[in-house]
Amino acid sequence: MPNFNIQETAKHKIITVGHRGVFGGNIPCNTLTSYEIALHQGADMIEIDVDKTADGQLVIFHPGMEWPHLRYQGSIRDLTYAEIKEKIRYVNIDDVPTEYTLCTLDEVLETFKDRCYINVDKFWDNPELISDAIRRHNMTEQIIVKTKPTQEMLNIIETYASDIQYMPVIKEDTVHEELLRRNIRYVGAEVLFDSEDSVFCSDAYIEKMHSAGKLIWVNSIVYDYKTVLTAHHSDDAAMRGNPEQGWGWLADRGYDIIQTDWPLELTNFLRSTGRLER
Secondary structure: OOOOOHHHHHHHEOEEEEEOOOOEOOEOOOOHHHHHHHHHOOOOEEEEEEEEOOOOOEEEOOOOOHHHHHOOOOOHHHOOHHHHHHHOOOEOOOOOEOOOOOOEHHHHHHHHOOOOEEEEEOHHHOHHHHHHHHHHOOOOOOEEEEEOOOHHHHHHHHHHOOOOEEEEEEOOOOOHHHHHHOOOOEOEEEEOEOOOOOHHHOHHHHHHHHHOOOEEEEEOOOOOOOOOOEOOOOHHHHHOOOHHHHHHHHHHHOOOEEEEOOHHHHHHHHHHOOOOEO
16 A cells, blocks of 8 residues: 655655646546546646535535536536436537546545545535545545635634645735644645745745645646736646746746646656656
């Protein structure tokens, strides 16, 4: 059985995350196939979105994306899982139905147990149920959950998930000291910044986090071009022909985890430039 220790892994390499797996053509995101492709392309971690059906089944789906991904005008939260399996199919990039329907959180956890790290996104909607599932599969060392660090959410994490690895998603450096005091398994932070002048780009911040044994997660994905996540050091910049601007800058700053839509290209670039291994 692999020995999962995210801090130890980060000491030896930059950790790459496949955002919703790898998808395109006829392969939709957030499916078992998309996650398998991400691992095949070198991702160390997969990012999954979790939602809940009307009958309480935890399923892998990005809330609110029913129309673009499923061409369904309602909410899956109003359907039972049996109804989803019968009626709902992902569409491909040509808006044509595929064979893929929604899988359950249990299916994903069982399929990827002992194989990779997993980031559970949208954790904040069903924290108790998701925490119970993670423990039921004995996967607390493989999984990281993230939320905005509101007081309400930190209280929920402390109550339901104090044994599960946690990262706040932050735009300001305001919760580090509090998280060190809390009964929360604080392993690092996902930082969002739109300028290189951000505190998150400073040597002082990076040294502070690393001295405390905490990891720094950044996103090279472009989720919304109006919402800049890493000062335009992005997948788009890399794939348009400037990987030094897109990925090299992030690696050289000393960030530990990079989430991407292009894990094969990112991994190959980091390896070929001597940046993947530490």
